């Protein structure tokens with residue numbers, strides 16, 4: 432295993448638009464949800480996660496973000512992290528020894544109950560349920576692949592869970608990692624101002640969310656549904672539920688079927 436000569440596992444990587452102090456330790460970090468991201472592009476973090484609610488939560492120490500720059504663990508003068516696929520074929524594969532060194536370093540400071548996840552198109556599709564489960568854990572260590580991906584032996588050795596963001600291929604795992612973190616961090620206690628907003632939204636009851644409206648109630652001749660102006664909360668809830676069911680049935684037969692099956696249990 433190689434010994435990195437540059438700093439590694441460091442807490443702060445200067446993001447382009449976000450102040451450095453956003454990722455500095457906050458007073459109550461011991462209880463913060465800990466995200467670690469192994470990546471060739473640490474400057475991509477926190478990215479959009481440094482903004483709005485997730486950014487404020489990061490600044491407030493509700494969660495913390497450690498980037499683990501894979502390049503620091505690379506081999507030789509050029510810090511090589513990849514090599515050609517054994518058996519031939521296009522592209523390059525991330526070396527198991529280099530990735531293992533990064534994983535060992537990250538895991539040394541991570542809670543054992545935090546899962547080790549490799550973002551991969553071959554993984555289990557990411558869902559709201561997975562985000563809910565992750566939010567209950569003390570954190571997660573995420574591996575962002577590049578090129579043709581990661582040597583299978585390292586996936587097997589560390590019993591890594593593969594998670595996919597969808598049936599398409601991206602150039603790297605950094606965007607999927609940010610998606611996973613956004614979906615998870617917003618479920619942490621205290622991150623969203625209005626606790627109800629995760630109760631009603633899409634997927635929380637196995638249904639897509641009902642349509643939303645705001646003022647003006649008459650916009651260019653388009654009126655909001657009358658019932659929403661009625662002040663009758665029972666009727667409004669009924670209308671919203673019917674809309675959610677109709678939308679789910681039309682747009683997502685897979686979700687609708689699962690919802691029906693649960694109802695009939």
Ligand SMILES: C[S@@+](CC[C@H](N)C(=O)[O-])C[C@H]1O[C@@H](n2cnc3c(N)ncnc32)[C@H](O)[C@@H]1O
Nearest residue numbers: 550551552576579580595596600601602603604
């Ligand atoms: C070009 S992709 C590698 C694709 C791989 N050769 C395959 O066909 O399954 C490079 C990296 O991007 C990330 N990636 C690409 N698509 C993804 C997806 N749909 N979900 C999660 N990660 C993805 C993974 O980390 C992957 O290792």
